[in-house]
Amino acid sequence: MTVIETDVFKSKSPERRTSKRRDGYWYRFGSYLVLTLLGITMIVPFIWMISTSFKPFEEILVLRFMPEDPTLANYEHVLTQTELPRWYINSLIVAVISTVSVAFFDSLAGYVFAKYQFPGKRIIFIVFLSSLMVPTEMLLIPWFIMSADPIIGSSWIDTYWGIAFPGVITAAGIFLMRQFMQGVPDELLDAARIDGVSEFGLFWRIAVPLSLPAIGALCIFNFLGNWNAFIWPLIITSQQEMMTLPVGLQFFSGEAGSEWNLIMTGASLSVLPLLIIVIVFQRYIIEGIALTGLKG
Amino acid sequence: MFKLTLAKKKIIWAYIFLAIPIIFFMYIRIYPTFFAFQMSLYDWDPLAEEQEYLGFENYEELGEELGKERSATRRAFENTAKYIAVGMPLQLVLSLGIALMLNEIRFMSNVYRVLFFLPFVTSTIAISWVFRILFERQGFINTMLEAFSLPTQPFLRSPDQALWSITAVVVWQGLGFAVIIFLAGLKQIPRTYYEAAEIDGASRWQSFRFITFPLLNPSIVYLVVLQSIAFLRMFAPVYAMSQQGSGGPLNSTTTVVLRVVREAFDSNSMGYASTLTVALFVIILVITIVQLRLTTRRID
Numbered sequence: 001m002t003v004i005e006t007d008v009f010k011s012k013s014p015e016r017r018t019s020k021r022r023d024g025y026w027y028r029f030g031s032y033l034v035l036t037l038l039g040i041t042m043i044v045p046f047i048w049m050i051s052t053s054f055k056p057f058e059e060i061l062v063l064r065f066m067p068e069d070p071t072l073a074n075y076e077h078v079l080t081q082t083e084l085p086r087w088y089i090n091s092l093i094v095a096v097i098s099t100v101s102v103a104f105f106d107s108l109a110g111y112v113f114a115k116y117q118f119p120g121k122r123i124i125f126i127v128f129l130s131s132l133m134v135p136t137e138m139l140l141i142p143w144f145i146m147s148a149d150p151i152i153g154s155s156w157i158d159t160y161w162g163i164a165f166p167g168v169i170t171a172a173g174i175f176l177m178r179q180f181m182q183g184v185p186d187e188l189l190d191a192a193r194i195d196g197v198s199e200f201g202l203f204w205r206i207a208v209p210l211s212l213p214a215i216g217a218l219c220i221f222n223f224l225g226n227w228n229a230f231i232w233p234l235i236i237t238s239q240q241e242m243m244t245l246p247v248g249l250q251f252f253s254g255e256a257g258s259e260w261n262l263i264m265t266g267a268s269l270s271v272l273p274l275l276i277i278v279i280v281f282q283r284y285i286i287e288g289i290a291l292t293g294l295k296g
Numbered sequence: 297m298f299k300l301t302l303a304k305k306k307i308i309w310a311y312i313f314l315a316i317p318i319i320f321f322m323y324i325r326i327y328p329t330f331f332a333f334q335m336s337l338y339d340w341d342p343l344a345e346e347q348e349y350l351g352f353e354n355y356e357e358l359g360e361e362l363g364k365e366r367s368a369t370r371r372a373f374e375n376t377a378k379y380i381a382v383g384m385p386l387q388l389v390l391s392l393g394i395a396l397m398l399n400e401i402r403f404m405s406n407v408y409r410v411l412f413f414l415p416f417v418t419s420t421i422a423i424s425w426v427f428r429i430l431f432e433r434q435g436f437i438n439t440m441l442e443a444f445s446l447p448t449q450p451f452l453r454s455p456d457q458a459l460w461s462i463t464a465v466v467v468w469q470g471l472g473f474a475v476i477i478f479l480a481g482l483k484q485i486p487r488t489y490y491e492a493a494e495i496d497g498a499s500r501w502q503s504f505r506f507i508t509f510p511l512l513n514p515s516i517v518y519l520v521v522l523q524s525i526a527f528l529r530m531f532a533p534v535y536a537m538s539q540q541g542s543g544g545p546l547n548s549t550t551t552v553v554l555r556v557v558r559e560a561f562d563s564n565s566m567g568y569a570s571t572l573t574v575a576l577f578v579i580i581l582v583i584t585i586v587q588l589r590l591t592t593r594r595i596d
Binding site: 038041043048109116117118119127133135137139140141142143165166169174199200224228230234246247250264266270275282 | 303305306307309310311313316318320321323324325326327328329331335342393397398401406408409410412413414415418420421422423425426429430432436439440443468471473476477480483500525528529532535536540541553556557560561569570573574577580581584
């Protein structure tokens with residue numbers, strides 16, 4: 001089925017200009033030189049972070065990338081003496097809850113806006129999109145008051161739902177999915193309808209499989225965004241056991257004072273698994289950003 | 297049993313499918329927006345029994361604070377303006393340069409792209425703490441300066457340097473995003489334009505000035521707006537890179553959003569904090585409207 005033109009994952013790296021200019025070599029050489037220098041400034045902080053995480057306290061001021069006396073004691077300390085493993089699990093739970101929810105509801109709403117005609121469609125769509133104009137910072141205080149005394153259940157403060165709820169459906173995702181779902185051919189949906197497929201079945205068994213690349217991009221962004229989210233989790237959590245990774249890292253680093261080796265170990269632990277995921281999926285993420293212009 | 301026509305059945309299903317998203321947007325997005333406006337008219341204290349209605353007193357207070365040279369609110373708006381005025385152009389120029397160079401090279405270009413991209417997807421808090429330590433009095437950067445017998449700098453500990461140090465970190469972290477947007481924009485420019493220009497004897501600079509730059513205009517406008525708004529909403533880097541998240545030293549790095557959080561959750565003056573968020577909202581709205589004006593104008 002070659003019905004949907006989604007060149008997100010097909011496209012190669014940017015089209016090369018093979019310049020026939022005689023000075024082309026010099027320009028390419030200069031580019032490599034400057035890019036390498038800039039690239040070093042990009043990677044050195046990460047290397048320094050990892051290197052310091054293996055240093056004993058006595059060595060943290062020494063200007064050496066290879067620790068003289070490498071140790072795993074920092075890792076042992078951070079993993080056993082702090083709540084970092086718990087923060088990991090919390091971040092994972094929150095990111096998974098909101099990503100699954102976003103993947104489902106954003107695609108469903110996008111599908112409805114793309115494929116159904118109904119009274120009020122325009123106004124509902126405008127209401128959804130208009131929420132993009134309001135910075136979330138404006139909603140922090142109302143959300144907090146609503147969470148302290150919500151209409152459903154008791155206080156949402158220090159709960160997973162409390163951390164996740166602002167992001168379980170996103171207007172940007174609905175807009176993105178609508179664009180993609182418009183590419184699903186109506187003939188295909190009508191044919192399935194005649195064959196007795198239910199309306200939900202049309203979405204679930206036809207529209208979703210045809211939009212998987214877009215849903216994938218949406219999931220990756222949403223996961224990264226939630227994983228790194230800071231301001232709302234900071235406000236809504238007060239107990240250490242409920243903190244997410246960034247909030248916990250901030251808390252822990254503030255306490256650690258001059259023990260840079262421990263702070264760098266906490267930072268390494270919070271950064272490295274994600275960096276590995278990003279390097280593995282880098283092509284999808286980069287193409288996805290180029291396509292959607294979404295910010296993580 | 298009613299026999300519904302297909303069209304009617306589809307309408308009903310559309311509403312069923314949209315029910316939860318509609319409830320979500322009404323309750324989690326629209327209602328809190330109005331709630332924030334409402335709170336800005338009250339002396340909202342979460343600990344008080346009843347909330348006192350103030351009318352526009354919070355707005356008057358905001359006006360007064362902005363008039364006072366040394367007030368935290370005034371510093372927050374001034375600092376935010378500095379972050380945008382320096383950070384945004386710096387980020388754009390650097391990322392455009394990097395994108396142009398990345399466009400030039402072939403071998404290992406993917407490796408370089410990932411390199412610039414890594415900080416962008418990394419947690420801001422982790423990065424901020426790494427730099428906070430790199431910037432320390434005896435940290436990596438000062439040790440390097442010493443090694444080249446240059447004078448060491450106080451960086452985050454000095455009221456004169458802290459803001460620029462934080463700007464540098466934010467620019468560093470956000471480069472990758474802007475580079476990718478520019479690379480996507482460069483990809484849209486047909487190669488034949490450059491070939492034609494080359495045949496006509498245009499220099500590299502002329503090709504850039506008269507082909508690349510005008511055709512990249514949409515990407516530039518998009519990034520100017522997006523990055524300005526990102527700087528306006530800045531919070532996490534300042535919170536992590538100043539002592540106890542104070543926005544110090546001496547309020548020299550504090551931002552509007554940091555003031556909002558401090559006023560609302562440390563001083564319990566949620567009414568005044570809401571007034572600050574309304575101001576933020578208005579500024580962002582103006583920027584967005586200007587952007588829409590600029591981008592809907594036809595560019596040929």
